[in-house]
Amino acid sequence: MNFLSNIGKMTVKFIKNAGELALFAYSVITHLFRPPFFFKNIFTQMIEIGFYSLPVVGLTTLFSGMVMALQTYSGFSRLSAESAIPMVVLIALTRELAPVMAGLMVAGRVGAxxxxEIGTMKVTEQIDALSSLSTNPIKYLVVPRxxxxTLMLPFLVFIGDVIGIQGGYLIGVHKLGFNSATYIKNTWDVMESFDIVSGLIKAAVFGFIIAMLGCYNGYYxxxxxxxxxxxTTNAVVSSSILILIFNYILTELFFMA
Amino acid sequence: MTNLKLELTNVSKAFGPKVVLDGFSMKVEKGKSMVIIGGSGTGKSVTLKCIQGLLVPESGSIKVDGEEVVGMKEKDLERVNSKAGMLFQGAALFDSMKVWENIAFGLIQGRKMNKNQAKEIAYDKLKKVGLTSDVGEMYPADLSGGMKKRVGLARAIATSPELIFFDEPTTGLDPIMADVINDLIVSCVKDLGATAVTITHDMVSARKIADEITMLYKGKNIWCGDVKDIDNSNNPYVEQFISGKSEGPIKVEI
Incomplete structure (x- = not known):
């Protein structure tokens, strides 16, 4: 009986949280387009997310690109298909690795x-204080984030793409013996703008998910x-899971439809 | 023409099975200072949050200047709240802002005032609550409990509100600092000609601040009267509360 009761409790809690999140998202989206707009807060958050996440995203994508080159080499050399390495590194990074790795890193750093921050403001009544000072907390705290x-994650992913491809190039040329010009030509020739654009769209979606779940978990x-x-834990775990789920959905939508 | 600033009628609020307010009613006249007393967990803070629209009661009516607040649209609620100021129990100062920015927040964001003008007012209010101008450049983390309360008070009065709420203004302060805060509250409210609603369980503070006192017990208004009548209330609950005895009709659930 206890087992059944626990399942029931968990189901009710899940439905309650899903409803609460839907209402929160609705409130945020309606406030996105209604003045006043707190431009200073938006700019501050853009610096916080975009600039201060650069080292962690740069390092992650650099090593992802390097590992990708090494792994594809060890596999593709069996088929004498080493020349495909630049293409694989490019596609893997721009379409998948850079957006997902950057998303997960930013979820850990920024979502948390x-x-x-918002959770502490909530429990110390600072959010109530905002309301009492005629300032809507959703508009002031959540919308700018x-x-x-949503704007800065594509920027980070674009930088990540460049650094990651550079990582693949470093391994390809300095460790695997590729000719520098050939590696660059092989990368450049197969590059399609949609490879990059699809990754940037994914990044924007991931940015939205990270901020929404971070703010929602703090707010409640x-x-x-x-x-x-x-x-904080819930924000990181739930946004990481949702990033992976939405990565699949978007991949299916972009490349299989 | 009614002289009522605030009117609560049969307000009820529950959190799940726990009923906090159970048909609570109260009237506050313009320019008067009403103190709501009651033990911990009797619904005092919930009452203030319902008045400010931070919580929505299940039933009942709350009127500010004759305007119904319950079910009011967000924008109208912001307009009504702009008439009010609040001193929170823990001061609720914004950690990321300097003291003067905290005080000027309502003026800059709520009233869209020029930053320099708002800063000037913030420093003036800081002086009014007995703090020196160097405090203005500090952050809340650098302040003591008493200083935080003073800054919270300065923020509450910065917009010259018509209605001020004080949530446990003396909790956590030593008796001398509590008396200083009480004096500041009385003088600030008098200077502004504002209506004040204070919730507290500190009877020294209540006697000093109040024109009228309401006692809240189990979500109901069980006594309301002039502050000078509190010692002759003939209400066993009030008598037990002001004497602070453990024996009486109020049973503390341990």
């Missing part, structure tokens, strides 16, 4: 900080420090 993350946190800790 959104949840912790959503806009900034309760129970003091423990509640904020839980909100």
């Amino acid at each position: 900080s959104f949840a912790a 959503i806009i900034a993350a 946190s309760d129970g003091g420090a423990q509640g904020v800790g839980k909100a």
Whole structure:
């Protein structure tokens, strides 16, 4: 009986949270297009997300590109298809690795900080204080973060694409003995603009997911420090899972439709 | 022409099975200072949050200047809230902003005032609550509990509100600092000619701040009267509360 009751409780909680998230998202989306717009907050968040995430995204994509070149070499050399390495590195990075790795890294860095910051504001009544000062907290705190993350993740992924391909080039030329000009030509020749654009669209979607879940978990946190800790964990875990799910859905939509 | 600033009629609010407000009613006249007393968990803070639209009651009516707040549209609620200021229990200062920016926040964001003008007012209010101008450049984390309360008070009065709410203004302060805060509240409210609603369980504070006192018990208004009548209320609940005795009709659930 306890087992069944726990399943029931979990189902009710899941439905409640899904409904709460849907209402929160609706409220955020309606506020996205209604003034006032807090441009200073949007700019601050853009710097926080775009600029300060550059090292972590750069390093992740650099090593992803390097590993990709090594792994494809070890596989493709069996088929004498080494010349395809630049193409594989390019496609893997622009379509998949850069958006997903950057998404997961930013979810850990930025999503967690959104949840912790807004959660702390919630439990210390700072969000109530905003309302009492005639300032809508969704508009002031959440909307700037959503806009900034949705705009800045494609920027990060674009930089990640460049650095990751550079990583593949470094391994290809300096370790695997590729001719520099040939590697660049093989990369350039197969590059299609949609490879890059599809990755950037994915990045924008991931940015939206990260900011939405970070802010949602913070906004509905309760129970003091423990509640904020839980909100932070939930923000990172749920956005990471959703990034992987939406990555599949978008890939299916872009390349299989 | 009604002289009522605030009117609550049969307000009820529950969180799941826990009923917090159970048909609570209260009237506050313009320019008067009403103090709501009651033990912990009796619904005092919930009452304030319902008045400000931060919580929506299940039933009942809340009127500010004769305007119904329950079910009010977001934009109208912001307009009504712009008439009010609030001092929160923990001051609720914004950590990421300097003290003067905290005080000027309502003026800059709510009233769209020029930043320099708002800064000037913020420093003036800082002086009014007895803090020196160097505090203006500090961050909330650098302040003591008493200083935070003063800054919170300065922020609450910065927009010269018609209605001010004080949530446990003396909780966590030593008796001398509590008395300083009480004096500041009385003088600030008097200077502004504002209507004040304070919730507290500190009777020293209540006697000093109040024109009228309401006692909230189990979500209901069980006594309301002039502050000078509180010692002759003939209400066993009020008598037990102001004497602070454990014996009486109020049972503390341990």
